[in-house]
Amino acid sequence: MSRLLSGNPLPRPEAAPASEERSAESALQRWQKLGFDPSRCPVRDVFDHVGNKWTALILMTLAAGPQRFSALHRAIPDISKRMLTQSLRDLERDGLIHRHVHPTKPPSVDYRLAPLGLSIIGPLDTLARWAEVNHPEIRDARARFDAQD
Amino acid sequence: MSRLLSGNPLPRPEAAPASEERSAESALQRWQKLGFDPSRCPVRDVFDHVGNKWTALILMTLAAGPQRFSALHRAIPDISKRMLTQSLRDLERDGLIHRHVHPTKPPSVDYRLAPLGLSIIGPLDTLARWAEVNHPEIRDARARFDAQD
DNA sequence: GCTCAATGGTCTCATTTATATACCAGTCCT
DNA sequence: AGGACTGGTATATAAATGAGACCATTGAGC
Numbered sequence: 001m002s003r004l005l006s007g008n009p010l011p012r013p014e015a016a017p018a019s020e021e022r023s024a025e026s027a028l029q030r031w032q033k034l035g036f037d038p039s040r041c042p043v044r045d046v047f048d049h050v051g052n053k054w055t056a057l058i059l060m061t062l063a064a065g066p067q068r069f070s071a072l073h074r075a076i077p078d079i080s081k082r083m084l085t086q087s088l089r090d091l092e093r094d095g096l097i098h099r100h101v102h103p104t105k106p107p108s109v110d111y112r113l114a115p116l117g118l119s120i121i122g123p124l125d126t127l128a129r130w131a132e133v134n135h136p137e138i139r140d141a142r143a144r145f146d147a148q149d
Numbered sequence: 150m151s152r153l154l155s156g157n158p159l160p161r162p163e164a165a166p167a168s169e170e171r172s173a174e175s176a177l178q179r180w181q182k183l184g185f186d187p188s189r190c191p192v193r194d195v196f197d198h199v200g201n202k203w204t205a206l207i208l209m210t211l212a213a214g215p216q217r218f219s220a221l222h223r224a225i226p227d228i229s230k231r232m233l234t235q236s237l238r239d240l241e242r243d244g245l246i247h248r249h250v251h252p253t254k255p256p257s258v259d260y261r262l263a264p265l266g267l268s269i270i271g272p273l274d275t276l277a278r279w280a281e282v283n284h285p286e287i288r289d290a291r292a293r294f295d296a297q298d
Numbered sequence: 299g300c301t302c303a304a305t306g307g308t309c310t311c312a313t314t315t316a317t318a319t320a321c322c323a324g325t326c327c328t
Numbered sequence: 329a330g331g332a333c334t335g336g337t338a339t340a341t342a343a344a345t346g347a348g349a350c351c352a353t354t355g356a357g358c
Contacts, residue, residue: 106305
Protein backbone atom coordinates (compact mmCIF):
# COMPACT_ATOMS: atom_id res chain seq x y z
CA MET A 1 0.00 0.00 0.00
CA SER A 2 2.86 2.34 0.75
CA ARG A 3 4.57 1.72 -2.55
CA LEU A 4 1.29 1.97 -4.40
CA LEU A 5 1.89 5.16 -6.28
CA SER A 6 4.87 6.53 -4.44
CA GLY A 7 8.22 6.20 -6.15
CA ASN A 8 7.45 5.18 -9.70
CA PRO A 9 10.71 5.06 -11.64
CA LEU A 10 9.11 3.88 -14.86
CA PRO A 11 10.80 4.81 -18.13
CA ARG A 12 9.08 7.83 -19.61
CA PRO A 13 7.90 7.28 -23.18
CA GLU A 14 9.65 10.37 -24.38
CA ALA A 15 11.04 13.60 -23.03
CA ALA A 16 7.78 15.50 -23.37
CA PRO A 17 7.80 19.17 -22.37
CA ALA A 18 7.79 18.97 -18.60
CA SER A 19 5.34 21.81 -18.15
CA GLU A 20 2.76 20.23 -20.46
CA GLU A 21 3.03 16.85 -18.90
CA ARG A 22 2.93 18.09 -15.37
CA SER A 23 -0.16 20.18 -16.03
CA ALA A 24 -1.90 17.21 -17.61
CA GLU A 25 -1.18 15.14 -14.55
CA SER A 26 -2.27 17.51 -11.92
CA ALA A 27 -6.00 17.74 -12.38
CA LEU A 28 -6.87 14.09 -12.16
CA GLN A 29 -3.86 12.66 -10.48
CA ARG A 30 -4.01 14.73 -7.37
CA TRP A 31 -7.22 12.83 -6.66
CA GLN A 32 -5.74 9.50 -7.47
CA LYS A 33 -2.62 9.94 -5.39
CA LEU A 34 -4.49 11.29 -2.43
CA GLY A 35 -6.86 8.35 -2.58
CA PHE A 36 -10.01 10.43 -2.65
CA ASP A 37 -13.37 8.82 -3.03
CA PRO A 38 -13.73 8.05 -6.74
CA SER A 39 -17.48 8.49 -6.56
CA ARG A 40 -16.97 12.19 -5.88
CA CYS A 41 -14.40 12.72 -8.60
CA PRO A 42 -15.51 15.66 -10.76
CA VAL A 43 -13.80 14.25 -13.79
CA ARG A 44 -15.82 11.06 -13.64
CA ASP A 45 -18.98 13.00 -13.03
CA VAL A 46 -18.52 15.44 -15.86
CA PHE A 47 -17.28 12.98 -18.43
CA ASP A 48 -20.14 10.71 -17.58
CA HIS A 49 -22.83 13.35 -17.89
CA VAL A 50 -21.57 16.08 -20.13
CA GLY A 51 -18.98 14.18 -22.09
CA ASN A 52 -21.23 11.47 -23.41
CA LYS A 53 -22.09 11.49 -27.06
CA TRP A 54 -25.65 12.76 -26.95
CA THR A 55 -25.17 15.33 -24.24
CA ALA A 56 -22.20 16.90 -25.95
CA LEU A 57 -24.02 16.92 -29.28
CA ILE A 58 -27.04 18.62 -27.72
CA LEU A 59 -24.97 21.27 -26.02
CA MET A 60 -23.08 22.06 -29.19
CA THR A 61 -26.28 22.24 -31.16
CA LEU A 62 -27.74 24.64 -28.64
CA ALA A 63 -24.66 26.82 -28.99
CA ALA A 64 -26.27 28.22 -32.15
CA GLY A 65 -29.22 29.48 -30.14
CA PRO A 66 -32.41 28.20 -28.53
CA GLN A 67 -34.02 25.21 -30.18
CA ARG A 68 -37.31 23.45 -29.83
CA PHE A 69 -37.56 19.79 -29.00
CA SER A 70 -38.32 18.74 -32.52
CA ALA A 71 -35.69 20.99 -34.04
CA LEU A 72 -33.14 19.28 -31.85
CA HIS A 73 -34.43 15.94 -32.97
CA ARG A 74 -34.07 16.97 -36.58
CA ALA A 75 -30.56 18.25 -35.98
CA ILE A 76 -29.60 14.98 -34.29
CA PRO A 77 -31.72 12.43 -36.14
CA ASP A 78 -30.04 9.35 -34.74
CA ILE A 79 -31.08 9.91 -31.15
CA SER A 80 -34.31 8.36 -29.95
CA LYS A 81 -36.95 10.63 -28.51
CA ARG A 82 -36.62 8.74 -25.28
CA MET A 83 -32.91 9.52 -25.02
CA LEU A 84 -33.39 13.09 -26.16
CA THR A 85 -35.95 13.70 -23.46
CA GLN A 86 -33.78 12.10 -20.83
CA SER A 87 -30.61 13.90 -21.88
CA LEU A 88 -32.42 17.23 -21.84
CA ARG A 89 -33.70 16.52 -18.33
CA ASP A 90 -30.21 15.63 -17.17
CA LEU A 91 -28.76 18.78 -18.64
CA GLU A 92 -31.50 20.83 -17.05
CA ARG A 93 -30.94 19.15 -13.72
CA ASP A 94 -27.24 19.94 -13.88
CA GLY A 95 -27.98 23.57 -14.61
CA LEU A 96 -26.46 23.58 -18.08
CA ILE A 97 -29.62 24.39 -19.99
CA HIS A 98 -32.99 25.99 -19.34
CA ARG A 99 -36.31 24.62 -20.46
CA HIS A 100 -38.57 27.44 -21.52
CA VAL A 101 -42.30 26.94 -22.04
CA HIS A 102 -44.11 29.59 -24.05
CA PRO A 103 -47.71 29.95 -22.91
CA THR A 104 -49.08 30.13 -26.44
CA LYS A 105 -52.34 28.35 -27.21
CA PRO A 106 -50.58 25.24 -28.32
CA PRO A 107 -47.77 25.61 -25.82
CA SER A 108 -44.32 25.41 -27.36
CA VAL A 109 -41.11 24.54 -25.57
CA ASP A 110 -37.58 25.55 -26.25
CA TYR A 111 -34.26 24.72 -24.72
CA ARG A 112 -31.40 27.14 -24.37
CA LEU A 113 -27.95 27.21 -22.82
CA ALA A 114 -27.70 28.47 -19.27
CA PRO A 115 -24.54 30.44 -18.44
CA LEU A 116 -22.97 27.28 -17.07
CA GLY A 117 -23.77 25.50 -20.31
CA LEU A 118 -22.34 28.33 -22.36
CA SER A 119 -19.10 28.07 -20.42
CA ILE A 120 -18.53 24.47 -21.43
CA ILE A 121 -18.92 25.10 -25.15
CA GLY A 122 -15.31 26.19 -25.45
CA PRO A 123 -13.76 23.04 -23.96
CA LEU A 124 -16.24 20.91 -25.86
CA ASP A 125 -15.38 22.60 -29.11
CA THR A 126 -11.68 22.07 -28.48
CA LEU A 127 -12.37 18.36 -28.32
CA ALA A 128 -14.61 18.50 -31.37
CA ARG A 129 -11.86 20.14 -33.38
CA TRP A 130 -9.43 17.48 -32.27
CA ALA A 131 -11.99 14.95 -33.46
CA GLU A 132 -12.31 16.52 -36.88
CA VAL A 133 -8.57 16.81 -37.36
CA ASN A 134 -7.64 13.37 -36.12
CA HIS A 135 -10.54 11.30 -37.29
CA PRO A 136 -8.81 10.12 -40.46
CA GLU A 137 -5.84 8.95 -38.45
CA ILE A 138 -8.08 7.08 -36.04
CA ARG A 139 -9.86 5.39 -38.91
CA ASP A 140 -6.55 4.35 -40.39
CA ALA A 141 -5.34 2.96 -37.08
CA ARG A 142 -8.56 1.05 -36.71
CA ALA A 143 -8.32 -0.43 -40.18
CA ARG A 144 -4.72 -1.47 -39.55
CA PHE A 145 -5.60 -3.08 -36.26
CA ASP A 146 -8.54 -4.97 -37.69
CA ALA A 147 -6.60 -6.13 -40.70
CA GLN A 148 -3.50 -7.64 -39.19
CA ASP A 149 -4.68 -8.75 -35.80
CA MET B 150 -37.40 22.00 -43.94
CA SER B 151 -36.06 25.10 -45.62
CA ARG B 152 -36.36 27.27 -42.55
CA LEU B 153 -34.96 24.59 -40.34
CA LEU B 154 -31.61 26.08 -39.59
CA SER B 155 -31.43 28.84 -42.12
CA GLY B 156 -32.01 32.39 -40.95
CA ASN B 157 -32.08 32.15 -37.19
CA PRO B 158 -32.65 35.59 -35.69
CA LEU B 159 -32.99 34.18 -32.21
CA PRO B 160 -32.01 36.29 -29.23
CA ARG B 161 -28.47 35.41 -28.22
CA PRO B 162 -28.14 34.57 -24.56
CA GLU B 163 -25.43 37.15 -24.27
CA ALA B 164 -23.22 39.18 -26.55
CA ALA B 165 -20.46 36.60 -26.64
CA PRO B 166 -17.48 37.40 -28.84
CA ALA B 167 -18.82 36.68 -32.30
CA SER B 168 -15.71 34.81 -33.31
CA GLU B 169 -16.02 32.44 -30.35
CA GLU B 170 -19.64 31.67 -30.97
CA ARG B 171 -19.27 31.23 -34.67
CA SER B 172 -16.37 28.91 -34.14
CA ALA B 173 -18.40 26.86 -31.69
CA GLU B 174 -21.07 26.42 -34.30
CA SER B 175 -18.94 25.61 -37.21
CA ALA B 176 -17.39 22.31 -36.28
CA LEU B 177 -20.53 20.34 -35.65
CA GLN B 178 -23.11 22.38 -37.42
CA ARG B 179 -21.56 22.29 -40.81
CA TRP B 180 -22.32 18.58 -40.71
CA GLN B 181 -25.82 19.09 -39.47
CA LYS B 182 -26.73 21.72 -42.03
CA LEU B 183 -25.29 19.78 -44.90
CA GLY B 184 -27.20 16.69 -43.83
CA PHE B 185 -24.17 14.42 -43.75
CA ASP B 186 -24.46 10.86 -42.63
CA PRO B 187 -24.51 11.00 -38.84
CA SER B 188 -22.83 7.62 -38.58
CA ARG B 189 -19.67 9.13 -40.03
CA CYS B 190 -19.66 12.20 -37.83
CA PRO B 191 -16.26 12.51 -36.15
CA VAL B 192 -17.76 14.26 -33.16
CA ARG B 193 -20.06 11.34 -32.44
CA ASP B 194 -17.25 8.90 -32.95
CA VAL B 195 -14.76 10.62 -30.73
CA PHE B 196 -17.14 11.50 -27.94
CA ASP B 197 -18.38 7.96 -27.96
CA HIS B 198 -14.98 6.34 -27.77
CA VAL B 199 -12.58 8.80 -26.28
CA GLY B 200 -14.99 10.97 -24.37
CA ASN B 201 -16.55 8.26 -22.27
CA LYS B 202 -15.74 8.19 -18.61
CA TRP B 203 -13.33 5.25 -18.47
CA THR B 204 -11.47 6.00 -21.66
CA ALA B 205 -10.81 9.59 -20.70
CA LEU B 206 -9.71 8.53 -17.24
CA ILE B 207 -7.31 5.95 -18.65
CA LEU B 208 -5.77 8.40 -21.09
CA MET B 209 -5.27 11.00 -18.41
CA THR B 210 -3.75 8.46 -16.09
CA LEU B 211 -1.35 7.39 -18.80
CA ALA B 212 -0.33 11.00 -19.29
CA ALA B 213 1.93 10.56 -16.28
CA GLY B 214 3.87 7.84 -18.05
CA PRO B 215 3.57 4.16 -18.93
CA GLN B 216 1.54 2.05 -16.56
CA ARG B 217 1.01 -1.64 -16.15
CA PHE B 218 -2.42 -3.18 -16.22
CA SER B 219 -2.65 -3.55 -12.49
CA ALA B 220 -1.27 -0.11 -11.79
CA LEU B 221 -4.04 1.30 -13.95
CA HIS B 222 -6.55 -0.74 -12.05
CA ARG B 223 -5.21 0.61 -8.78
CA ALA B 224 -5.31 4.16 -10.08
CA ILE B 225 -8.91 3.69 -11.23
CA PRO B 226 -10.31 1.26 -8.67
CA ASP B 227 -13.94 1.58 -9.68
CA ILE B 228 -13.55 0.11 -13.13
CA SER B 229 -14.05 -3.61 -13.60
CA LYS B 230 -11.19 -5.62 -15.05
CA ARG B 231 -13.39 -6.56 -17.95
CA MET B 232 -14.08 -2.92 -18.79
CA LEU B 233 -10.46 -1.99 -18.29
CA THR B 234 -9.36 -4.71 -20.68
CA GLN B 235 -11.94 -3.69 -23.23
CA SER B 236 -11.24 0.03 -22.96
CA LEU B 237 -7.53 -0.60 -23.40
CA ARG B 238 -8.20 -2.69 -26.50
CA ASP B 239 -10.39 0.05 -27.93
CA LEU B 240 -7.76 2.69 -27.30
CA GLU B 241 -5.13 0.48 -28.86
CA ARG B 242 -7.32 -0.16 -31.85
CA ASP B 243 -7.86 3.55 -32.35
CA GLY B 244 -4.12 4.14 -32.21
CA LEU B 245 -4.18 6.24 -29.04
CA ILE B 246 -2.09 3.92 -26.91
CA HIS B 247 0.47 1.17 -27.40
CA ARG B 248 0.50 -2.13 -25.59
CA HIS B 249 4.05 -3.12 -24.80
CA VAL B 250 4.96 -6.63 -23.66
CA HIS B 251 8.32 -7.06 -21.97
CA PRO B 252 9.75 -10.50 -22.64
CA THR B 253 10.86 -11.02 -19.05
CA LYS B 254 10.49 -14.49 -17.50
CA PRO B 255 7.10 -13.66 -16.11
CA PRO B 256 6.13 -11.39 -18.99
CA SER B 257 4.91 -7.98 -17.94
CA VAL B 258 2.75 -5.64 -19.96
CA ASP B 259 2.59 -1.91 -19.97
CA TYR B 260 0.45 0.62 -21.77
CA ARG B 261 1.68 3.98 -22.95
CA LEU B 262 0.34 6.90 -24.92
CA ALA B 263 0.96 6.86 -28.65
CA PRO B 264 1.60 10.25 -30.27
CA LEU B 265 -2.06 10.46 -31.20
CA GLY B 266 -3.01 9.77 -27.60
CA LEU B 267 -0.59 12.37 -26.34
CA SER B 268 -2.20 14.93 -28.63
CA ILE B 269 -5.61 14.52 -27.04
CA ILE B 270 -4.40 15.06 -23.49
CA GLY B 271 -4.56 18.82 -23.90
CA PRO B 272 -8.22 18.99 -24.94
CA LEU B 273 -9.11 16.38 -22.35
CA ASP B 274 -7.37 18.32 -19.64
CA THR B 275 -9.23 21.47 -20.63
CA LEU B 276 -12.46 19.64 -20.00
CA ALA B 277 -11.16 18.17 -16.77
CA ARG B 278 -10.29 21.63 -15.50
CA TRP B 279 -13.75 22.84 -16.39
CA ALA B 280 -15.08 19.90 -14.42
CA GLU B 281 -13.05 20.75 -11.35
CA VAL B 282 -13.99 24.40 -11.43
CA ASN B 283 -17.69 23.95 -12.10
CA HIS B 284 -18.46 20.80 -10.19
CA PRO B 285 -19.72 22.65 -7.11
CA GLU B 286 -22.10 24.66 -9.23
CA ILE B 287 -23.40 21.52 -10.91
CA ARG B 288 -23.96 19.87 -7.57
CA ASP B 289 -25.88 22.90 -6.37
CA ALA B 290 -28.02 22.96 -9.47
CA ARG B 291 -28.73 19.29 -9.05
CA ALA B 292 -29.72 19.70 -5.43
CA ARG B 293 -32.01 22.60 -6.30
CA PHE B 294 -33.64 20.63 -9.10
CA ASP B 295 -34.19 17.57 -6.96
CA ALA B 296 -35.54 19.55 -4.05
CA GLN B 297 -38.25 21.64 -5.65
CA ASP B 298 -39.29 19.56 -8.58
C1' DG C 299 -66.30 18.18 -41.39
C1' DC C 300 -62.55 14.90 -42.33
C1' DT C 301 -58.03 13.62 -42.81
C1' DC C 302 -53.20 14.22 -42.34
C1' DA C 303 -49.18 16.07 -40.05
C1' DA C 304 -46.67 18.36 -36.27
C1' DT C 305 -46.06 19.31 -31.33
C1' DG C 306 -43.71 17.44 -26.90
C1' DG C 307 -43.57 14.06 -24.95
C1' DT C 308 -44.62 8.97 -22.25
C1' DC C 309 -44.94 3.80 -22.16
C1' DT C 310 -43.66 -0.83 -23.18
C1' DC C 311 -40.71 -4.24 -24.79
C1' DA C 312 -36.39 -6.15 -26.87
C1' DT C 313 -31.64 -5.61 -27.45
C1' DT C 314 -27.22 -3.89 -26.16
C1' DT C 315 -23.85 -2.85 -22.78
C1' DA C 316 -21.80 -2.81 -18.20
C1' DT C 317 -20.85 -4.71 -13.71
C1' DA C 318 -19.86 -8.34 -10.35
C1' DT C 319 -18.00 -12.55 -9.64
C1' DA C 320 -15.34 -16.58 -10.29
C1' DC C 321 -11.67 -18.60 -12.42
C1' DC C 322 -7.10 -19.55 -14.88
C1' DA C 323 -1.81 -20.65 -15.39
C1' DG C 324 2.44 -19.08 -14.04
C1' DT C 325 5.65 -16.99 -10.58
C1' DC C 326 7.24 -14.83 -6.51
C1' DC C 327 7.67 -14.36 -1.11
C1' DT C 328 7.81 -16.47 3.26
C1' DA D 329 2.96 -25.23 1.29
C1' DG D 330 -0.04 -21.02 1.50
C1' DG D 331 -1.00 -16.75 -0.11
C1' DA D 332 -0.55 -12.90 -3.30
C1' DC D 333 0.39 -10.77 -7.68
C1' DT D 334 0.49 -11.04 -12.87
C1' DG D 335 -2.81 -10.14 -17.05
C1' DG D 336 -6.33 -11.38 -18.25
C1' DT D 337 -11.12 -14.62 -19.81
C1' DA D 338 -15.94 -16.63 -18.97
C1' DT D 339 -20.29 -16.44 -17.19
C1' DA D 340 -24.39 -14.51 -15.03
C1' DT D 341 -27.01 -10.65 -13.82
C1' DA D 342 -28.29 -5.73 -13.72
C1' DA D 343 -28.60 -1.36 -16.04
C1' DA D 344 -28.75 1.61 -20.11
C1' DT D 345 -30.38 2.20 -24.68
C1' DG D 346 -33.23 1.78 -28.94
C1' DA D 347 -37.58 0.93 -31.69
C1' DG D 348 -41.94 1.80 -31.97
C1' DA D 349 -46.73 2.55 -30.47
C1' DC D 350 -49.57 5.86 -28.29
C1' DC D 351 -51.74 10.50 -26.60
C1' DA D 352 -54.23 15.10 -26.54
C1' DT D 353 -54.14 19.28 -28.85
C1' DT D 354 -53.82 22.24 -32.90
C1' DG D 355 -53.57 23.84 -37.61
C1' DA D 356 -53.73 23.27 -42.73
C1' DG D 357 -55.64 21.35 -46.81
C1' DC D 358 -59.56 19.51 -49.22
